[in-house]
Every structure is written in structure tokens, then in C-alpha cells.
Amino acid sequence: MKRLTIALATVGMIAAASMSFAAEKTYNVLGQPLATGLIQKNKEQPFFENFAANTGLDISANYKPIDVTGIQSEETLRVLKNGLFDIVSIRTAQAARDEVFLLGQDLVGLNPNYETARKVYDAYKPHFAARLQEKFNAKLLGLWPFGPQVLFCKPEIKGLSDLKGKKVRVYDQSLAQFIESIGATPVPIGFSETQQALSRGVTECAITGASSANTAGWPEVTEYFMPIGFQVGFNGYAINMNTWNKLSAEEQQKMQAAFDKMVDEIWVYSEELFEDALRCNVGKEPCTTVTKYNMKEVPVTEEDLRIVADAVKAVSFPAWSETCEKSYPGCATKWKEILGPMTGIE
Template structure:
């Protein structure tokens, strides 16, 4: 992994002008706060390299590709840079789900504390080495790691307790989320984010598992009525680039890119807790019923996860799974 160096400015000699035109394919649309930070970072790269490296931001919805295939796209040379969400590949690499298991924290954390705890889990040798091996085998390099705001559960009608979840059809995007919903009495549904709005409108689904930022950016708040601020999980994502494409860049250009993506990482990590609280406040003002779980309700969510979700995941993920759970103070019976 290349380390970010000191600030470098490629002189305005025009030596590299327009030599490298990349696309960054992101999961979120350009209206999302995170996308704006990324785009500003790409603009700084272009300015500091005198136009040598131009990176265009596009969302997966504007391409024929799927976010679940992000590392494959890098490996096959179809994109230069993209957003990789490990949770999207947890079916293929189940150990990746470990740091983002639903309700893995024993108590409800605020967003800032949740981010620190999740980052620590990703940094442990077991999971960090496993994650790096997957990135390496796809010929990719991670330039930054960030977190979306805490993932919550949202519904088209008013749901304020676990009883209200029973029978609801809810969009999930990972196997462990689906297992949790089933154990809580709901029915998990696999539906693309682009189809969720009409799905919620027409009753194909009754709810979604997602963050408040996504609710606003996808305009799902127009068809949702309530939500649990449960901190079900904290979704991480990496900005990854094709190693071969990175190596094609002149040293000075590559150093600027690495440094600026480090700046993007820091900006997004600082923004996340603040943006989360702001989005929740906005949704409350719009009239959504937001339930902050009591210790007892959160404890019930945690119990369901520990008893019904984690054992099945650990069996599938292999012997290293228990090491990851122990990092959270969880011992399976």
C-alpha cells in the first residue's frame, strides 16, 4: 500500500495535461453529501496535477454495472476506480460480514462512538489481513476507507416496536440482515436500490434497511412514515483503484491522488456523525416517526442477533469467525 506523502504540486508545465481520464463509479448519486466531498477531492487532484488526471464521478445507476461487482470490474479493467462495499460481497466472502454484523454492539452507541468501534474491528489482524487478501487478488488498491451513517430500519407505516415488524416485507442487502429480519418476524426481500422507491409505493416492500442519508438522497422519505434509530450496523466502503492504472501514473500525479484520497477519508469520517444527526432531525421535521430504542428494546434486538444470527454466520465463515466475535466481547454457546 502506498503511503500518502507530503503535499506535492505538479508545476503548470502541461507535461501531463489530459493524459489520464478516469471514471470513479460510486454507489450513491452526486447529490449525496459524501459524493460532493469525493467530487471536490477529484477536482483538487485535477487542479494540483495541472489537468494530468481527470476523474469523472458517475453512479452505478448511470452505468450497466452493479455495485456488487465492483472488485470484478477493477480486475477486468472495466473501471479505473470505484466504490467497494464489503457487505455487498459477504455472500462470497462471509468473514467480511464480521465487523458489520447486525446489533453486534452490546449497547446502543452514538454515531461517533459506533464509527470508532467499527474501525477498530476492521483494523484487527484477522479481518484486516483477510480483507487485504481479497483486494490484492482483484488487482486493486484501497486509497481510503469510510463509513456511511448508521444503518436503520424504515417503514411505510408507523412501526415503533418489534411487534410491528412482524409480517413486514423489508429490503435487506446482506445475508446476515436477512437472517435478522426473519428471526424478528419480518420477511427479507432482495430488491435493487433503484427499484425500492416504486417498491415502497406499490407495497412490494413495506420497509428498507438503510441509512438516513440514503433515505434523503434516494427520496425514500417521500414514501416512508417511520424508522428505528437502531444503529443496526455501520456500513464501510473503500475507494479502490486498479493497481495497474495507478502504476501508469507519473510518480508526482500518483502521490497527489493518494494524498487527496486520504483527505477525502478524513473529511467523510469527520462529517458522518454530524451529518447523521442532521438528517435524522430533518426527517423528524418532515413528520416521520423516529423511534430511538430503549435499552430494553435494543437489548432484544441484540439478543436475537446473538442467538439466531451469529451462530449461523460463524458456521459459514469458519474458525476465524469466533475471533472476530470475541473482539466485541461475544462468546457463542
């Protein structure tokens, strides 16, 4: 509570600073962490820094990456609901701690690639949006994936079976339950603290996007890289409904169109970054977007792929639905209606 109070005081100063823009409308925007890399740097930040031009509206954005505010990722939807920010960049895995239904579109094993992730997103989106509005007084503007969340390890591994007994950094409940199911110990650590945790042995392995990890220097403190995707790391944008409702229908249409364009661009850019980082992390060419390292690539076997694919039915959906039903009765049935045809879970 003390940490949140300090963070809110920081936000108060940010909001006060924006009052000087009284001549035009200014939105306070909470962005992705600087530490997450190129999507934040090359897509998100430029979009908000040129908000008026990109939306065609007489609105500027007072944009702050979350890791310069003192606010934690799991608090983003709370500060949006409270009106401290007009728009936030949702880090879904962390935000799902306040509303587990949001995590239902990225259970371990559900999204093995970008093509499948897009189908899952399109199907789940209206229900995600409805829950967001109901619980947080927020309108969903769009979601995009960081890309397949892959494995970095300091000690030698030859496959998923070698994770047994090891400490593995995770970022959400679904991943933690999966890691536990294969005999490893899940260690929840924030992204920005993970590189140091790997260096000090607090965790032996860690999972995140290939490009984000490269940008954050994970290959400097790990030696083995296994490009098997557990999830795709959905993130995106939401606007406070009070802010949204002050816009005319025409203004709303322009703003939504601008976010649709940016989100679609990030989907494409994310895949480009992922493919390049796969090469860069293990010293292959071409390597154009991130740093070239010389990690040892761990081959992904059919057995490893089967373990992850089977996780939806065997681990992640059962565990997720049990938790979700406690706060949102009927959510498991809703999930089956939405994604049952894709997963075979009835």
C-alpha cells in the same frame, strides 16, 4: 449475463471517450449512485472531478456514478478486476456477494455507533485489504460508513417486535438473516428502487442510512421512523493493482495520502449528516442538510437495543461464518482473532 454484457458495452464507450485525454493520464472511476445523496454529491464527486489537484499527480479522472452506467453494485469488484475501471467506489454489502469475508466487519449488531465502527474498521482493514488483493487484484484505498442503518416503516410499529409478519427491505445477507430471526420477511431490493417499492406495498418497511433515505424521499412514502442502528454501511475505494503498480513509490504515497484525507473527512461528514437527518426526518430543529419531514419517531427501548446487540453472537456471526467457510476456509477463526476481543466471541 445479458444485463452485464450491456453494462460492459456501456463501460466500453466510457473508456473509449476517455482516450481523447491522451495528453495526460486518465483513470476511469466508478462512483457511488447519485441516488445515495450528499456524500456522493459533496465529497466523492468533487474529489474525483479535481483529482489531479487533490492528489498532486498529473492524472485526471473520468468519473461516472454507477447508476448512470447500467452496472449493478454487486458487479463493481468484477469490473475492477477486469480492468474496465481503474478505481471503483465499493458498496461493501453488495460486493460481499462475491466475497463474503468483506461483510465480516459489518455484521448486524457489531457496529452500534461511529466510535465502535472505527475500531472495528481499523482492526479489520488489513485483512479486508489482503482478501481484496488476493481475489480481485485490487488495492484498498480506504473505507467509510454511511452511518447507522435505521428503520423506516409505512404501517405503525412500536418496536422491533412489531416487525413480525412484515416485509422489510434489506441489502445484504447478514441483515436478511437477522430480519428473518425476528419473524419478518426480508426483501432484497436495490436502494434506487426502494422508494417505489414502499409506495406500492412491495415492502412495508425498509432499512438504510437516515440521510440517504431522506435524500431519496423515503419519508414521503413511510410514516414511522425508528433510529436504531443495525449496521453502519461501509463503503470505500479500491484501485486495480495493475494501475497502482504503474505508479512510482512517490506517486503511490501521494495518491494514498489524498484518499486518506478524503476518507477521514467523510467519516466526520457522515456523522454530521446522520445526526442532522435524525432531526430532519421527524421535524425537529436544527435541520440544515436534508429535507424536514414530520415522521413519527418510534422510541428505541432497552429491549430493542438488546435484541440487536445479541444478534452478533446469536444470529449474524454464526450464519456469516457458515457461509464464509465454504469459500474461504479458516475465515471464522481469522474473524475471532481479529474481532473476538471486542465481541467476546471465542
